[in-house]
Every structure is written in C-alpha cells, then in structure tokens.
Amino acid sequence: MLSSxxxxxxxxxxxxxxxxxxLLLPLIALHYWRFGRVExxxxxxxxGLLAYGLVALALIFLPFPDRDSVCRGETxxxxxxxxxxTxxxxxxxxxxxxxxxxxxTSQAFLQQAFNVALFVxxxxxxxxxYRRGPLAVVCIGLGVSLMVEVVQYTGNLGFYPCPYRIADLDDLISNTGGALLGWMVAPAALVVPxxxxxxxxxxPPGTVGVPRRLGGLVADLLVVVLVSRLLLPELEWALALLVLLRVVVPAVSGGWTFGGWLMRYRTRRPDGERAGAWRIALRELLGVTGLFAYAVVVSPRSDQWWEFGLDLVVIAVVLVGIFVVPVFRRDQLGWHERVAGTRTVVVRPEHAPERVEAGHR
Incomplete structure (x- = not known):
C-alpha cells in the first residue's frame, strides 16, 4: 500500500x-511591502503549507485515470x-x-489511518x-475535507464525466479527526514557528531595505562600468574608480554615494552621526568593493587548484553577508555594516541633505 x-x-x-x-520573488516583494523585510x-x-498542500492533493487525486476508464456504473x-x-x-x-x-494491518484500517495522518x-x-483553538481547527479541517470530497464526487469539477474516487463520509470524519489530533500534539512540534x-x-521606520540599497549599488557599478569602458579599460582602474565612488566620496561628503543620492539614503553611524573615513573604508573592504578587489588583485595571482574553491567561499561569504542575511533582519544590517559600526539611513526628499530621519538618531 505504501508504494502506491x-x-x-x-x-x-x-x-x-x-x-x-x-513564488519566491512575489513573496519577497509582498514581505517588503508589508514589513520592510522578509519575515x-x-x-x-x-x-511549509504550500509543500504540505501540494503533496496532500497529489496523494488524494493522483494518479489521474484515462477519461474512458471511468463511469463503470459503480456507486x-x-x-x-x-x-x-464493517x-x-x-x-x-x-x-x-x-x-x-x-x-x-487490514486495508480498511490502514486507509483510515492514512486519512487521519493526512490532516494532522x-x-x-x-x-x-496561527494560534487557532480546537473549534476553529475542527471547522477548518471539516471544510477542507468537504471541499475535497465535493471535488471528487463531481469528477474533479466536471473534468471527468464520472467520479473516479469514492466520496466518503468516513473520510470527512477521519480528516476532521486528524486535524483535531494535530491540534492536540501541536505543542510537541518544535520545528513549527x-x-x-x-x-x-x-x-523600524526609515529602515533602508536591501532592495533599495541594491538599487544604489547597481547605480554606482553602472558608473564604474561606463567610465571604464570609455576611458579606463583596465580592471585596476575600474577598481580605483570603485574605491573613489564607494569610499573616498562618502568619507568626504558625509556618507553619500551617487547611488545613495539617487535612492535617497547615505551611510552613517548607528546613532545617525557622521561615519568616519575608517568606518566607511572597513565597511567597503568587507563588502562589494573588497570582493571586487579580491577578484582583481588577489585571485589572479595564483593558479593552484584549491584557489578556485577559495574563490567560491569568499564570494559566497561576502554575498550572503551583505545581501542574504540582512533580508531577514529587522534592521536590515549586513555583516560588513555590523563590524564597521555603520548603517544606511533614509534622507527625506523635502529636507536638505544634512537632515536625517529622526528614527535613526
């Protein structure tokens, strides 16, 4: 039975x-719209619900039979x-x-046990x-099971001329009982948050999300690419230009980069005060600028076979630290920002550049 x-x-x-x-990108967009981060x-x-639902539906309805093989006069x-x-x-x-x-071990018992386990x-x-009580769980379990039985009895909502699975009152009872059993054992389910x-x-209000910072970074990189293509084709010059845009200019201008100016944010200390040059330099050394410097200066210097694995590790650590980890944090801070003691702060468009949102002071 299990193999089926x-x-x-x-x-x-x-x-x-x-x-x-x-659903990944729509989910990220929805979460940033609602929470300012991915929760x-x-x-x-x-x-988890998506995986459970699709597997459960597959177990209930698959395999789909040939349309000509149904309607055999069975109840x-x-x-x-x-x-x-009985x-x-x-x-x-x-x-x-x-x-x-x-x-x-009888077929009938195993079938009902499966129906119970399916809704646990x-x-x-x-x-x-979702902190639902037993009555709500019973009602939801009964409603979901009833919808399944209706779909089965109508031949998958008319797709088949006759149903190919029995619509069974016992399935309603077993499924609802399984949902209630799941409610009873839920405290032991430590993996469910x-x-x-x-x-x-x-x-927090005024937090600069990863998509916004990514937009600013892309703008800075586009400047580097365009200037390098037109005037400075060597990678070393491109690295120097990136350092100029991402380190020198912010240190002099109070945290502004070209991309930050476009996206209305700049780099500051956690208390909102001006970040010193060494903080900005450390932030960039551990971030995209440091990764680009590694790719241009360090990586080409060796042809050892193990260097390729090291390159992958460096790329993964940097990208995860500056793009993946912040997505799930309320403050949206990456590893490089936490080490350097900096953060990006929103600047209100209607105010002068030196004015920073109060929520960041």
Missing part, C-alpha cells in the same frame, strides 16, 4: 519545488458513517485472521503557527 503513495508524493513535492521557485517565520510557514458515494469498521471486519474474515495485528499537519500548523503579529516583525 510514493509516486504521487514525489510528484507533489516536485510541483512544490517549481511553484515555490515561482522568516511567515515565509517558513507559507512554504461512488458512501454516506454510511464508520463503514470502514469493511475491516470483512477484510479480516476474508483472510481468516483475527486480533489486533490483523486489525491494524494542518491541525499542527493552525494551532502552533509561531507567526508573530505584524507590529512585532515590521522593520
């Missing part, structure tokens, strides 16, 4: 991988409660077995992540 579920489960998981990838708990719960509706108990007894009588072992994760998530209220996870 492996292929549908595999199909459901592969579908989740594809759908999850398609990891909500993202984890969403992807595809069972309205007798606990019919599975079926279990028939299974045991047909095999001439009795006792608990025979009962729990739903109850766990509803209680642990609790979704916190929006005001607890939203980035």
């Amino acid at each position: 579920y492996l292929e549908p489960a595999r199909t459901g998981f592969l579908t989740f991988v594809g759908v999850g990838a398609l 990891p708990r909500r993202a984890l719960v969403l992807y 595809m509706l069972s309205t007798t409660p606990f019919q599975w108990v 079926d279990m007894r028939h299974n045991m009588a047909a095999t001439g077995r009795s006792g608990i072992q025979a009962m729990v 994760p739903l109850g766990v998530v509803l209680r642990k992540a 609790t979704v916190r209220a929006q005001e607890e996870v939203t980035a």
